[in-house]
Structures are given as C-alpha cells and as structure tokens.
Amino acid sequence: MADERVEARAPLLPSIPSGDQTVWADASSLIAAACNDLQDGELVHGENFSLFAAMSALEIMDPKMDAGMENNGYRSVEEAIENGAAPLPLSSDSTVDVQCLIDIIDHLVACEATWHKGHSLAQTVFSCIYLLRIERTSAHVLLHSYCRIIRATCNAVISAVSDARTHEEEDLFTMAFGLPLKGEGDEKCLSILNSVEETISRQLRACKALSYKKKVLEDVEPLQANADLEEGYCRALLCRLRFRKHFYHVLTCMRKSQGRGLELARKHIALCLSELSSIIKSQEFLRSNVCRSYQDDVEESTTSSGCKPVGFDASLNSRFSAPTPPRAIRILSWKKAIEYFEKLLHDLDVICCFSLESILENVLHFVVQFQDSQPDLVARAHMQLLLVQDGKLYGRDFFYDVISKAIALPEFARDIEFQKNEFVVQLIQLVVNLLKILCTNAAWQRRKLGKILQDWSLFSIQLELALKREFGDMLKPLVDENVCMKVSKHLLTWAEEQTYWIAARFLMLGFKLELYSPNEYCMVYWYMYIILMKLLEKIQLRLSSKGDYRRKGKKKRDVSKDLTRDVLVSSPSILLLQCYISLSEGLAMMLAALRNESKVFEMPNVFNSEQERFIQHFELLQKAHVPDHISYYLFKESTIHASIPIVVKHNYFREAQRISTSLRGSFSGDPGRMQELRRIDQVSEHNRIALNVINKVSAHDPSLSVTFEFTHHPFFAVAVVKRS
Amino acid sequence: MVLIRRQKLLISFDRVLASSALHWANSSDSDCYLGRTFPLKSTLNATNNNSPLVAKLQKLLFRRMLVGVNDGRFFLGVFHCIDKQGNIILQDAVEYRNIRRSATSPMDQRCLGLILIPASCRSSCHVDCSIEEQLSLVSLQE
Numbered sequence: 001m002a003d004e005r006v007e008a009r010a011p012l013l014p015s016i017p018s019g020d021q022t023v024w025a026d027a028s029s030l031i032a033a034a035c036n037d038l039q040d041g042e043l044v045h046g047e048n049f050s051l052f053a054a055m056s057a058l059e060i061m062d063p064k065m066d067a068g069m070e071n072n073g074y075r076s077v078e079e080a081i082e083n084g085a086a087p088l089p090l091s092s093d094s095t096v097d098v099q100c101l102i103d104i105i106d107h108l109v110a111c112e113a114t115w116h117k118g119h120s121l122a123q124t125v126f127s128c129i130y131l132l133r134i135e136r137t138s139a140h141v142l143l144h145s146y147c148r149i150i151r152a153t154c155n156a157v158i159s160a161v162s163d164a165r166t167h168e169e170e171d172l173f174t175m176a177f178g179l180p181l182k183g184e185g186d187e188k189c190l191s192i193l194n195s196v197e198e199t200i201s202r203q204l205r206a207c208k209a210l211s212y213k214k215k216v217l218e219d220v221e222p223l224q225a226n227a228d229l230e231e232g233y234c235r236a237l238l239c240r241l242r243f244r245k246h247f248y249h250v251l252t253c254m255r256k257s258q259g260r261g262l263e264l265a266r267k268h269i270a271l272c273l274s275e276l277s278s279i280i281k282s283q284e285f286l287r288s289n290v291c292r293s294y295q296d297d298v299e300e301s302t303t304s305s306g307c308k309p310v311g312f313d314a315s316l317n318s319r320f321s322a323p324t325p326p327r328a329i330r331i332l333s334w335k336k337a338i339e340y341f342e343k344l345l346h347d348l349d350v351i352c353c354f355s356l357e358s359i360l361e362n363v364l365h366f367v368v369q370f371q372d373s374q375p376d377l378v379a380r381a382h383m384q385l386l387l388v389q390d391g392k393l394y395g396r397d398f399f400y401d402v403i404s405k406a407i408a409l410p411e412f413a414r415d416i417e418f419q420k421n422e423f424v425v426q427l428i429q430l431v432v433n434l435l436k437i438l439c440t441n442a443a444w445q446r447r448k449l450g451k452i453l454q455d456w457s458l459f460s461i462q463l464e465l466a467l468k469r470e471f472g473d474m475l476k477p478l479v480d481e482n483v484c485m486k487v488s489k490h491l492l493t494w495a496e497e498q499t500y501w502i503a504a505r506f507l508m509l510g511f512k513l514e515l516y517s518p519n520e521y522c523m524v525y526w527y528m529y530i531i532l533m534k535l536l537e538k539i540q541l542r543l544s545s546k547g548d549y550r551r552k553g554k555k556k557r558d559v560s561k562d563l564t565r566d567v568l569v570s571s572p573s574i575l576l577l578q579c580y581i582s583l584s585e586g587l588a589m590m591l592a593a594l595r596n597e598s599k600v601f602e603m604p605n606v607f608n609s610e611q612e613r614f615i616q617h618f619e620l621l622q623k624a625h626v627p628d629h630i631s632y633y634l635f636k637e638s639t640i641h642a643s644i645p646i647v648v649k650h651n652y653f654r655e656a657q658r659i660s661t662s663l664r665g666s667f668s669g670d671p672g673r674m675q676e677l678r679r680i681d682q683v684s685e686h687n688r689i690a691l692n693v694i695n696k697v698s699a700h701d702p703s704l705s706v707t708f709e710f711t712h713h714p715f716f717a718v719a720v721v722k723r724s
Numbered sequence: 725m726v727l728i729r730r731q732k733l734l735i736s737f738d739r740v741l742a743s744s745a746l747h748w749a750n751s752s753d754s755d756c757y758l759g760r761t762f763p764l765k766s767t768l769n770a771t772n773n774n775s776p777l778v779a780k781l782q783k784l785l786f787r788r789m790l791v792g793v794n795d796g797r798f799f800l801g802v803f804h805c806i807d808k809q810g811n812i813i814l815q816d817a818v819e820y821r822n823i824r825r826s827a828t829s830p831m832d833q834r835c836l837g838l839i840l841i842p843a844s845c846r847s848s849c850h851v852d853c854s855i856e857e858q859l860s861l862v863s864l865q866e
Contacts, residue, residue: 016790016800016820016831024790024850025858030780031810031849037775038808044778045769045805046785054805057813057840060793068797068819068834076823076832 073315077132086129086311088140094224098233100310101142102286104130105240106334107309108150110302113337116157116344116378118173119329125154126179127314134183142237145196148189149244155181156251157378164381164439173377179317190248197241204234232285239278246272247341250348254382258395262352262386269349276342279304300333340376347379351386358397360406360431361573363387367438368505369672372714374442384439388432399428407490407542423463423491430455430495434502446509449502450620456499457624463492493542500535503626507531511715516617518708521717522591523614526635527621529584534627536577543571572666576673579659579680583716586652586684590691590719592639593647594706648695653688657681682712690719697723780861781806784851789814791841792848797821799839803851810843 018024038044059065074080090100108128115124130137130147137144158181162174206220207230222230223237249268253261286305303309314329332340350370357363370383389395393402400419409418418424430452437448467488507528510516516524608616614632615622622630660680667673690706697704703724708717771782789803791812798821801814817839822829853861 016798018852019788022852022854023858025853025861026849027784027789027851027861028849030777030784030861031806034775034777034781035806035808035810037777038773040808042773043769043805043807044781044785049769049805053838054813054840057838058836059840059842060799061795061842061845068821069795075821075825075829079824 073313077129077316080129080313080316081133081136085313086133086136088130088136088143090140090143090310095226095229095233098224098237099286099289099305099307101146102233102236102240103303103305103307103309104128104143104311105146105237106303106305107312107331108146109341110331110334110337111312112150112154113340114329114332115154115173116340116376117332118377121154121158121173121176121181122179122317123314123329124331125150126317127312129311129313129316132180132317134180141192141196145189145192146241146244148183148186149193149248151181151183152186152189153244153248153251155186156248156255160251160255160385161377161381164384165436190245193241193245197238197245200234200238200241204231204238207231207234229289232282232289235278236282236286239275239282243272243275243279246275250345254348254352255385257389259354259356259386262354262356266349266352269345269352272345273342276338276345280338299335302331302334302337304334344376344379347373347375348382350375351379351383354386356394356396358393358402358405360402363393363435364438364501367435371438371442371445377441380439380441384436387435387439391432399431400424403427403431403494407487407494409487409490418487421487423459423466423488426459427491427495430459431498434498442509442512446506446513449506449509453499453502453506453620453624453626456495456502457626460492460495460499463488463495467492490542490545493538493545497535497538497542499624499626500531500538503531503621503624504528504535506621508715510617511710519595520613520617521708522588522595522639523610523635524617525584525588525591526639527618527630529581529588530627530630531621532577532581532584536574536581539574539577543574572663575659575663575666576676579656579663582652582656582659583680583683586647586650586656586687587717588639589642589647589650589652590644590687591708592642593644594694596640596642597644598700598704598706644691644695644698648691651688653684653691657684657688660684679713680716683716683718686712686718690721693721694719788852790848790850790852791846793841793845794847795845799836799841801836801839804838810846812841812843812846812849814839814841 034044043049061069063069074083074085080086089097090104091097108125108131111124111127115121126132128147130143131151134144134147134151137147158174158176200223202220203223207222207227210227211231223234224230246268250265250272253265253268255261283304290305290307301307347370350373354366367383367387371380375383386394392398398419403424404418433452433455437445437452440448467485470485507524510524611632614635618630657680660677663677664674667677694704694706701723705722705724707720707722709720710717712718773779785803787803789801789812791799791801791814793799797819799814799817799819801817803812804815805813815838817836818833819836820831820833823832824830851861
C-alpha cells in the first residue's frame with residue numbers, strides 16, 4: 001500500500017528536490033495519528049509562533065485570497081497560445097484580419113483607460129496575450145508596431161506616476177512584477193509606427209486614386225482584399241495609429257525639464273483630440289461591416305465594432321497580481337474609454353496652458369482650480385512633476401526665491417545667510433510638501449492637509465520662540481529692528497497665513513467629499529468663518545508690513561492708515577476672501593437661527609452628541625491650534641442667540657453680493673474667477689430670498705421645510721424653502 | 725504596498741471579529757482551530773500533551789515540508805504550526821504548479837510567505853528528512 005503511494009508520486013517529487021542526503025518522507029499518517037491525540041484547542045507550534053501573525057496567513061484555496069487557485073482557463077501563456085487563444089495571423093482572410101486588429105486596438109484602449117482609473121496593469125493592458133509575447137508578433141507588422149507603442153506608453157506613464165509619487169492611494173497602478181514591460185528596441189517604437197503609418201497612407205491614396213479611375217502611380221499592395229472597404233479600414237487604422245503616436249509625444253514633451261516642452265505638447269494634444277474624433281466617426285463604418293459575433297451588449301462593448309476581441313485573457317496572469325486577491329474586474333466600455341482620454345487630454349492641456357509664474361499665491365490658486373475638474377491620476381502626476389522638479393519650482397526657480405518674493409523680502413536681505421537659515425530650509429520643505437499634496441486626489445489630499453497642519457503650526461511656534469529668545473521681550477520698543485528680526489517676523493506672518501489657507505482648504509474639501517451631514521453644516525460654516533477671518537487678518541498684516549520697506553520716510557501713523565485703506569480697496573483677492581467670510585458667517589447664522597427657532601437642524605442624539613461631532617470634525621485643527629482658543633463652547637455661545645430677524649438685519653448675503661459685483665471689473669480677464677463670482681452671486685441671491693421668505697412666514701410654521709443643496713457652489717449651500 | 729497591507733490587516737481583523745462572534749455564540753473553548761476561527765483567548769501549546777505521536781510531530785517543526793493540494797499544486801515551506809483538525813501553517817512558502825495540463829509539464833514557482841493550508845484541501849504531506857528518520861516515521865505508522 002505504502003509502496004504504491006510512493007510510486008504514484010514518483011514523477012512529481014523529483015522535480016522538487018529535497019535537501020542533501022535527505023529524502024521526502026510521507027508524514028500524512030503521522031499527522032493524522034498525532035492530530036487524533038491532540039486535545040481540542042491545542043496547537044503544535046514552535047517558540048516563535050504568534051497568533052496575530054498566524055491570522056494574516058494567506059489561506060490556500062480560499063477564492064478571496066488565493067490568486068493561484070485552479071481556474072478553468074489556461075495554465076500559462078504558452079498553453080493558451082498552443083491552444084490558439086492568440087492566433088497569428090489573426091485570420092487567414094485579410095479583411096477579417098484587419099477587423100480583428102482594430103478590435104484588439106480598441107480593446108487595448110479600453111484596458112488602458114481602466115488601468116489609469118486604478119486597476120492593475122496585469123489584469124488590464126497585460127491581459128493581452130500578444131503583448132505578453134511581443135516577439136511572436138514581429139511578422140504581423142501592424143500588430144507589432146501597435147504593441148510596441150502601447151508598451152512604451154505604459155512605461156512612460158508608469159515612470160511619470162511613480163516619479164510623482166501621487167499614486168499612494170492607487171498603488172496597484174505601478175505594480176508590474178513579472179510583466180514583460182521593458183523590451184529591447186522600444187525606443188524605436190516611433191520609427192516603426194511611422195513607417196507603418198506611411199504604408200497605410202499610401203494604401204489609402206492608392207485606393208482613392210482607383211476610385212477616381214486614375215492610374216495608380218506606384219504599385220501598392222492593398223491593406224485587405226475587399227476593395228469596397230479598403231478606404232474605410234485604412235482610415236480607421238490611420239486615426240488609431242496617429243492617436244498613439246501623438247499621445248506618446250504628449251507624454252514625452254510634458255516630461256521635458258522646466259516646462260520647455262509644454263508648447264509642443266499642446267500641439268500634440270490638439271492633434272490627439274482630432275484623431276480621437278476621427279476614431280469616433282469610424283465607428284459607424286466598423287459597425288456596419290461586422291461579420292463576427294457581437295459582444296453581449298453593444299453599448300457596453302469594449303470595441304467600436306461591438307465584436308469580442310481575440311487574444312485577451314485576464315486570468316492568465318492573475319498570479320502576477322499576487323499577493324492581492326484575484327478579483328474579476330470590469331473593463332470600461334470603449335465609449336467610456338474614449339471619453340476618459342478626452343478628459344485626460346483636456347486636463348493635460350490645462351497644465352500646458354499654465355504660464356509658469358513664480359508667485360506662489362497664484363500657483364496655489366492654479367492647482368486648486370485645476371483640481372476642481374477632478375483630474376485623474378495621470379494628469380495629476382504630470383501636474384506635480386511640472387511644479388516640483390529637482391527641488392525647484394518648475395525645475396527653474398529656487399524655492400527660497402519664491403518664498404522671499406512671497407514675503408516681499410527686499411533685495412538686500414536675499415543673501416546666502418537667508419538661504420541657509422534653518423527656518424527658511426524648513427519652510428521650503430513645507431512648501432514643497434504642500435504643493436505635492438495639493439496634486440493628490442481629494443480624499444488623500446484632505447487627510448494629508450490635516451496632518452501637515454501640525455507641521456506648519458509647529459514651525460510657527462518654533463519660529464516665534466526663536467524670535468523671543470533672540471530679541472528678548474517683544475513688547476520692548478525697538479529703536480531699530482535689524483534685518484534678521486524683520487525677516488523672521490515676515491516669515492512668521494507668512495507661515496501663519498499659509499496655515500490658515502491650508503485649514504480653509506481642509507474644511508472646504510470636506511464638502512466636496514460629502515463628509516458633513518446637514519445638521520453639522522452650521523458648525524462647519526462657523527469654523528470656516530473663524531479660519532477665513534484669521535486668514536484675512538494675516539494677509540492684511542503681511543501686506544501692511546510690505547510697505548515698511550518702501551515708505552520708511554513717511555510718518556508711521558500715516559503709513560498704516562494709507563495702507564489699511566489701500567489694502568482693503570485695492571486687492572481683489574482680499575475682497576474675494578471677504579465674500580467668502582460673509583457667506584460663511586451668513587450660512588452659519590442662518591442655520592443656527594433655523595435650529596434655534598424651528599428645530600429643523602437639531603442634532604439627533606442617538607449615537608453621539610453635537611460636541612462629540614465637533615471634536616471629530618475639527619480635531620486636527622484644534623490639535624494644531626488653528627486657531628487658538630476655539631472650542632465647542634465658543635461655538636455654542638456665538639450661535640445660541642441667533643434668530644432669523646437678526647440674520648435678516650445683518651444682510652450677510654447682500655454684502656457678499658455687493659462685493660462680488662464690485663469685483664467683476666478686476667477679474668474680467670480670468671474666466672475661472674469670473675465663474676466663481678457668478679456662483680457666489682447666485683448663492684447669495686438664493687439665500688437672501690430664502691431668508692426673507694422664512695422671515696415672512698416665520699420659522700415656527702410647521703408647514704415650512706428648509707433643505708440645503710449644493711446646486712450653485714461646491715461648498716456654499718443654497719437654502720431651498722418649501723411649504724407643504 | 726499600502727493597499728495590500730491594509731487588505732491583509734482587514735482580513736485578519738475580519739477573522740478576529742468572526743472568531744470572537746463565533747466564540748461567543750458557541751461559548752465553548754472547543755471551536756478552536758486554525759484558519760476559520762480563533763478564540764480570542766490564547767491558544768494552548770501541545771507541549772504538555774503526553775502522546776508520543778504528538779512529541780514526534782513536534783520534532784518536525786521548523787523542517788521543510790512539502791504539501792500537495794487538491795488542484796495539483798504543491799507548497800514547500802517551513803512547518804510552522806498545526807491544529808487538531810490538521811490545518812497546517814507553513815512559513816516562507818513557495819508554490820509549485822504545472823504550467824500545462826499534461827502530467828509531464830514543467831513547473832512554475834512563486835513565493836507566497838506565510839500560508840495556511842486547510843486540512844480539507846490537503847492531498848499529501850512530506851517532510852524533508854534523512855533516510856534513517858524516514859524509517860522511524862514509517863515504523864511509527866505501523
């Protein structure tokens with residue numbers, strides 16, 4: 001019996017060698033017998049055993065954990081190829097061959113978009129058997145050139161995303177273990193593609209000439225056998241190949257240092273978009289000439305013709321995605337994929353249009369505006385690569401220059417001492433981090449912003465302490481402040497200003513991510529109001545001290561008076577900030593009044609109290625002392641007496657509207673900010689009217705229902721009043 | 725890698741939850757076996773067990789072990805732990821698998837680390853040992 005068993009396994013065991021001078025001894029019976037002797041709950045284990053570690057063991061044959069589990073498909077790429085899963089040529093009929101090729105191309109685009117959206121490379125683009133064994137395709141020039149350019153593009157995208165490190169949340173993206181991603185000769189992919197493109201355009205010219213009954217000048221072998229379809233297939237292939245070519249150019253141009261390639265990249269983006277529209281136009285022709293089986297749902301199909309592509313099997317390398325669980329993923333439809341690429345190209349175009357200015361305030365504004373359109377990973381990675389290159393802004397401007405410009409440091413203070421100042425070095429690091437974080441996705445960004453608030457406030461505290469240490473009691477009137485002290489003071493004000501800016505962005509992102517419930521809006525707007533007030537205060541402080549250098553000759557009192565007026569009247573960004581302040585205060589008070597009078601937005605007390613929620617939402621801000629002395633009790637105190645008539649009297653929304661109208665002139669050249677003004681105007685108008693209605697009917701009226709919606713602005717709600 | 729770690733943690737956390745739930749539901753200590761459910765109480769090490777077979781099994785700890793499973797794969801790793809039901813945990817395990825359906829196909833391998841092989845899918849189990857030891861193992865079986 002025992003001998004029989006050994007013989008049955010004989011062919012298996014030699015392939016897995018035992019140690020030197022040792023053999024594989026069957027332990028099954030010993031195990032069975034010993035287990036029988038074990039008590040319930042007893043384990044046989046060594047000293048190094050830990051129950052916690054044991055629980056994270058990968059469970060074999062568990063479909064959720066075991067990526068190598070036997071499925072009914074092929075066991076390896078070779079087996080799949082031997083069984084004809086990826087035939088070459090694609091068909092013996094040259095027309096069908098071209099049709100199949102176009103399906104493969106379309107499906108690959110769908111796979112690529114799915115990959116960009118966060119799935120693993122192995123299960124998307126590299127589910128293509130032809131790509132997994134690219135050398136096989138060398139006889140099929142068209143397919144070969146396309147596979148090569150796809151591989152080169154994947155490499156370019158991976159390197160951009162992993163260099164930018166914006167992929168932390170989507171870390172499946174850059175995982176490419178075991179995939180044949182790098183191959184020799186990929187640098188020649190463009191020249192191969194160009195020659196293929198040249199051939200097809202000659203074929204297209206030839207068939208056009210034929211249809212005009214002109215004499216064919218050169219002897220060109222047609223793309224496929226059916227003369228009636230020749231032109232359509234030539235065109236369909238050409239736009240697809242050209243799209244690839246230009247897309248690759250876009251990626252390489254955008255990586256040029258100091259943004260030197262951006263202008264050229266824009267041209268290629270425009271060409272890409274026009275090829276995309278030709279690709280969409282070719283769908284009608286491809287649909288009408290289908291001779292093979294349709295995919296189940298034509299609208300959801302991953303190819304423009306609606307046919308199933310040959311040569312794809314995602315299960316083949318599901319083992320490469322180990323140790324993640326092998327999940328089945330849904331490839332985007334061809335339509336969605338084309339839409340994705342259109343959006344990606346538009347987002348990249350926005351980056352290319354940027355004027356690369358070195359005023360940090362404008363850079364931050366630009367990034368925030370860029371994020372408004374919710375760009376995907378690839379576009380965000382390119383944004384970040386442009387902003388921070390070799391530790392410099394755009395790889396061009398040193399950050400200490402950028403900072404000294406931001407705090408309006410006079411020329412004479414920008415010396416080596418300044419650059420080496422430990423606080424400046426720290427601040428540079430903080431700014432670089434901030435820029436990088438602003439390029440990540442909204443959820444990740446908010447989390448990181450909350451964390452770096454701590455760093456910023458710590459920096460301010462340290463700087464403040466150093467100031468006190470070096471210059472003694474600040475209250476003592478200094479006859480002549482030296483330059484170093486002045487510089488430190490400016491750094492401090494500026495750092496505090498940035499801290500409040502980060503805090504405001506942190507709170508606003510919460511609306512975008514829908515983290516607040518309607519009965520928490522009141523406290524959020526209240527906190528936002530506080531933060532924005534502080535931000536305004538710091539900006540004014542910075543701007544007023546800016547004049548110190550310039551107007552030293554004037555008497556001090558005159559200067560400060562002049563400036564306050566100057567600053568308040570002249571700076572559009574300050575006025576815009578005041579708009580936000582009015583809106584936040586107005587909404588906070590309106591919500592508080594509604595709660596006080598009609599009990600609509602009262603906290604349900606089921607799971608946690610209002611105070612607990614206050615702590616949950618603002619814990620990170622409070623920990624970082626942004627700002628100091630803000631507590632739940634202060635919130636309660638300042639909102640408990642709010643009532644609708646008082647809110648109406650204060651006219652917060654009218655004020656916001658007034659400012660936004662006055663700002664139109666100064667922002668007329670900036671479409672982004674003009675749109676923002678329109679949104680503010682609408683929010684103010686709607687809320688003002690709603691408030692008046694509530695005031696007239698009285699908030700106590702039980703038939704009155706008030707809800708808040710974000711129909712006009714991403715983070716300022718609009719009250720909707722209904723009477724039942 | 726963050727994602728994987730998180731998933732793993734989640735999985736183990738699920739197990740803790742499941743095990744505690746089951747533990748309380750049954751409220752007995754007997755539902756303790758590897759893989760599916762761990763009681764939250766610490767497990768018993770079988771060092772106090774008097775059975776000579778268990779002692780023998782204990783000597784196999786830290787040896788290289790080759791386990792075959794139902795779907796034809798083999799796992800080679802260091803014997804780390806076993807429970808009464810025969811679920812085995814191997815450390816630094818490598819998976820071996822035929823790359824074709826035919827019996828003589830070459831094998832493909834990949835590293836898996838810490839794995840748990842449920843007794844239900846185990847089809848064979850071998851340990852790496854010298855020839856004399858093999859004899860003593862066989863003699864024990866009889």
